[in-house]
Amino acid sequence: MTNTATALNDNESTMSTIEVNDRTRGLNYDENLLWEKERCDTPGVDLPALKDMPSRTGLPMRGMIGLPQVSEPQVVRHFVRLSTKNYSIDSGFFPLGSCTMKHNPRLNEKNARMAGFGHIHPMQPESTVQGALAVMHDLQGWLAELTGLPGVCLTPAAGAQGELAGIMTIARALKLQGHHEKTVMLVPDSAHGTNPATAAMCGFKIRTIPTKDTGRVTVEAFKEALGDGKDIAGMMVTNPNTCGLFETDIAEIVDLLHEAGGYFYCDGANFNALVGKVRPGDFGVDVMHINLHKTFSTPHGGGGPGSGPICVAKSLEPYIPSPIVLKEGNTYRLERNGERETNCGRMKAFQGQFGMHVRALSYMMSHGADGLKQVSEDAVLNANYIHASLKNDYHAPFDGPVMHEALFTEKYQAKHGVTTLDIAKGLIEYGMHPMTVYFPLVVNGAMLIEPTETEAKDALDRFILVMKKLAEDAKIKGPDYFHSLPQAAPASRLDELKAAREPKLRWVEDAA
Amino acid sequence: MSEVKYTKDHEWLNVDGDTAWIGITTYARHALGDLVFIELPEAGRAVSKGDDFAVVESVKAASEIYTPVTGEITEVNETLADDMDALKEDIATGWIVKVKMTDACEIAGLMDKAAYDEYVAGLE
Numbered sequence: 001m002t003n004t005a006t007a008l009n010d011n012e013s014t015m016s017t018i019e020v021n022d023r024t025r026g027l028n029y030d031e032n033l034l035w036e037k038e039r040c041d042t043p044g045v046d047l048p049a050l051k052d053m054p055s056r057t058g059l060p061m062r063g064m065i066g067l068p069q070v071s072e073p074q075v076v077r078h079f080v081r082l083s084t085k086n087y088s089i090d091s092g093f094f095p096l097g098s099c100t101m102k103h104n105p106r107l108n109e110k111n112a113r114m115a116g117f118g119h120i121h122p123m124q125p126e127s128t129v130q131g132a133l134a135v136m137h138d139l140q141g142w143l144a145e146l147t148g149l150p151g152v153c154l155t156p157a158a159g160a161q162g163e164l165a166g167i168m169t170i171a172r173a174l175k176l177q178g179h180h181e182k183t184v185m186l187v188p189d190s191a192h193g194t195n196p197a198t199a200a201m202c203g204f205k206i207r208t209i210p211t212k213d214t215g216r217v218t219v220e221a222f223k224e225a226l227g228d229g230k231d232i233a234g235m236m237v238t239n240p241n242t243c244g245l246f247e248t249d250i251a252e253i254v255d256l257l258h259e260a261g262g263y264f265y266c267d268g269a270n271f272n273a274l275v276g277k278v279r280p281g282d283f284g285v286d287v288m289h290i291n292l293h294k295t296f297s298t299p300h301g302g303g304g305p306g307s308g309p310i311c312v313a314k315s316l317e318p319y320i321p322s323p324i325v326l327k328e329g330n331t332y333r334l335e336r337n338g339e340r341e342t343n344c345g346r347m348k349a350f351q352g353q354f355g356m357h358v359r360a361l362s363y364m365m366s367h368g369a370d371g372l373k374q375v376s377e378d379a380v381l382n383a384n385y386i387h388a389s390l391k392n393d394y395h396a397p398f399d400g401p402v403m404h405e406a407l408f409t410e411k412y413q414a415k416h417g418v419t420t421l422d423i424a425k426g427l428i429e430y431g432m433h434p435m436t437v438y439f440p441l442v443v444n445g446a447m448l449i450e451p452t453e454t455e456a457k458d459a460l461d462r463f464i465l466v467m468k469k470l471a472e473d474a475k476i477k478g479p480d481y482f483h484s485l486p487q488a489a490p491a492s493r494l495d496e497l498k499a500a501r502e503p504k505l506r507w508v509e510d511a512a
Numbered sequence: 513m514s515e516v517k518y519t520k521d522h523e524w525l526n527v528d529g530d531t532a533w534i535g536i537t538t539y540a541r542h543a544l545g546d547l548v549f550i551e552l553p554e555a556g557r558a559v560s561k562g563d564d565f566a567v568v569e570s571v572k573a574a575s576e577i578y579t580p581v582t583g584e585i586t587e588v589n590e591t592l593a594d595d596m597d598a599l600k601e602d603i604a605t606g607w608i609v610k611v612k613m614t615d616a617c618e619i620a621g622l623m624d625k626a627a628y629d630e631y632v633a634g635l636e
Binding site: 438439441444496497500501 | 543546
């Protein structure tokens, strides 16, 4: 939508029209595409004229090349304006459930920018990067201690690749041990969608364990899925799970799984609820990936990259991906190619997201063992504060106390025609990023809220107040009001269905 | 004389002789929300009871559709790819595939309309 304003064209002394975007108000720019910038017909840079140079091919030597012609200040402003539209953990509360959007301490950033970490190259001789290798070795040690799992590989690039590395490790172990009959991976229906996808990518068949009634995996449901156990390669469980609940029967379930010769993969996405309190290796975990970008405060989402190291039990150590960092005397080195033939492969070029290794170790060392314990305690306390404060306004499908996140559904609001999506849009109206919506799938209209430990009580209280107001509005004002939200945002309710069915993936001239 | 059966995964089957027309129920359609994509199978594919044969993606989630019967997919309702709103509990137009069943006994364990309605009421 544009309206037109007039501008004087000096050359021709006639009025020509330029387009002004009508949503630009109050120094708040509705930024259009570089392609739509005003002057696409003249070069954006000043090139010297061609003089006395014959065209040796007979073709024109200079012409428009079909790129937007904009000047340097236009480019700079374009990207700076766009950057101000990026909602981030640095700009406000970000309660996405199962995402652990915690503050990224500036100390991490300072350390990661030290020349000895920030300005090195992965192909430098090892003797010149001993400090960097020491950081990776120390991080392996911290992760082994915190998980109770001694084998650590830092290379996976993010959570989903960590999962892949973990399941590849299991697959490699089973193959080398000759267990070709073990082809089935057990996955509860509350799992992150990446879990069954990962197992399928590694060639396993998926068998689902239903959790519908309790939100947890029960011994009975597990036994039924296990059958005689002969074909079971392993089980993938997130603990605490995506309903924010601790899997209370896990010890008994894992004993049964181990008896059947299966491996227990624990998805580390929700490790923030356990760090410093429980060592997953102690409740039978054989493999776990750790999201450094969640639990250990390295940047997340668009600010990434992520980093998803895996930690494994002694029995699986020979099979983890290569390379790992070794210490010999006072010297650090990377594992050489072919040094450990049993490894399951390489996950990534070089050594993984080294900048994230520095940040994560910085976070661990600045918190210390006692501080990390308090991280999980405060994260759980904050989630329970939200759960207890809102459970009369929103339907809580499972009783508390919860772990690091609080799950609600749209049940009470649905009676008034107001859905989870409407509540999310209402939060935007009040200047808050919505929670995770419609996940987990085990309840209808899920709203999953994870405040993390880094939010002050003021921020939680404001969120609770807004949520209560929205619950009240649902009763009094009804769906029509909600469908008009958000009104205060630069763009109101978007047609998400049309966007999904007819996505515009590139600019076309007609649309300008 | 055909009869309509229902599964706990919210599929309906219109059983006509040894052929079952399979679609998804109104409850499933409502739970999914607006659809954005349907992945249909190819005719001729052999399916076993419990296999997924199609994927529906909505603004909320992607869900697989399972066949409760074993057999061969003889026909696919290709019109759904362009008209996703036609996917509904309508025997004439809302079916996804027709399956020529190899074991008619498999439908014995499925629910009739009354039993399914009761099952859905229990989910609320």
